[in-house]
Amino acid sequence: MARRAFRHGRRRRPLGARLVSAALAVVWALTAAFPVYYMIITSLKTQAGFFNAPLWLPPKRPTLANYHRVIFSEGITHDFLNSVVVTCAAVVIALVLSMLAAYVIVRIERRWVRWTLNLFLLGLAVPIQAVIIPVFALVNVLNIYDTLWALILPSAGFAMPITVLILANFFRDIPRSLFEAMGLEGAGHLAILRRLVVPLALPALASIGIYDAVNVWNNFLFPLVLTQSQGVQVLPTALYQFQGQFGIEVPPLMAAVVLSAAPLLALYAIARRSFLRALAGGFA
């Protein structure tokens, strides 16, 4: 039944309307694709080729030299690994903590539990920039400034509001009788969470986990403010540094840009639909 609704009878639209909407779609598809096309063809050019041939055409003899340089001479692999570590750690912490919070919000009926929910809603409304100064102070107090922890812990904290809300929404749909049956068997809350909720919620956990991961992966403000040395640099700050360092050497810069998005591009190529659903972050 629900599938049928997708078709909503608009296949019989007049030709003119179809042409207009198709034209808009083609214009957007080109607009969306052009910068990506540009970064890829440019990353395959030599510096001379970049300046001598038309900028909008792909190179006649594509070269991987820029990728070679960025990976082996500029150390982007190190930044890449840092990004992987920060993203994985932050997402795991955010997921575990949010799962506990969502479970309590859904299963415990107390007034302060409602207040907790309001606190998480507040976290959605506050721009990250508004609290970056105290986070900087906090990271100094905890003595983790300029370490990967300075990125992991705040990133996990700021991923929590949306993660808790989405998981709580999902947990609420689990039939109450299942909880009660396990409770009668004498299972504690942690056991219920582990044996009932987690298996049922795996798709939701994966989806919001990916959403959080993309946000942490792309975050620029935290590494900009909370780290400074080369050793703990992550991809967004590495790109920012390359911008100053490479100047008008656009081809290697574009190679770095492509590499910084490589995991997301791969995921998009492999599982576009579920990846997009995850990226809608539960708002759709």
Added chain:
Amino acid sequence: MVKRLDAQTTVMAALPLAFYLLFVIVPLGVAVALSFQTWNGLGPATWAGLSQWRKLFADPVVWTALGTTLRLMVYAWLIQTPVSLALGVFLAGREPYRDLLAILFFLPLLFSAVAIGLTWIYILDPSFGVLTAVAQQLHLHAPSWLGQRWVLVTLAVVISWEFIPFHTLLYQAAAQQIPAELYEAAELDGAGLLGRFRTITLPQLRYTFVTSSLLILVGSLTYFDLILVMTQGGPGYRSTVLSIYMYNEAFAKLHMGYGSAIAVLLAVLGVLLSLALLRVSGFTRMRSQLEGG
């Protein structure tokens, strides 16, 4: 629902709450406290009374930055809403060629704001930008995209390029839920294409419209990465939004107290905007669902 709290649930609640309070809520309070202090980020902070706030209200740059923030917010909303709505409704259809186009539609979602900013700088560069080159080829005069006159419009366009795919996803999901019967009934009543769009599609998408608008408006307060990479707030103060001004005051000039006052202004704007939009939105429903069980 369980009313009883045992040791286990107490720990289950306390752990995430303590972490969240420490890293998100306490900093919010500290931001307010710091706006009454003078602090250079290293030494001890000293009490400054209302002086940061007096400075803020007298600072013309703050008011310009607030105006710039609001203008960028409006531009971004004006570009993103109609385009995402149209694309979302388009994608809700099922012809196979839509699927093919859809692969390209969402590409911007895959790049960080820094990556996007860097790429667009070299697309728009006045001497070796590809758009400039294309314009020359067509014998058109390319304006200075990031100059005084066009910079805000250009930033709004690039920001829209970044976020339109996300909002398209929202509208697409909602448009797919509209029951076909509504359209069939309207068609029997003799409603034309535009009539059906106005009387069925738009009203059915109103919650998505509010959610999407809320995310665009509140999200616009956080446009920072892209602006820092593309213009650093310039030329002059032309593209200095509040978040950029806060960053420059706090982390370039080390005026952490004054930066905090600007940050509080930013937080207040965010909360007020959310509250105003929550009043009229489906989010209130979502919240009552969450609370009511």
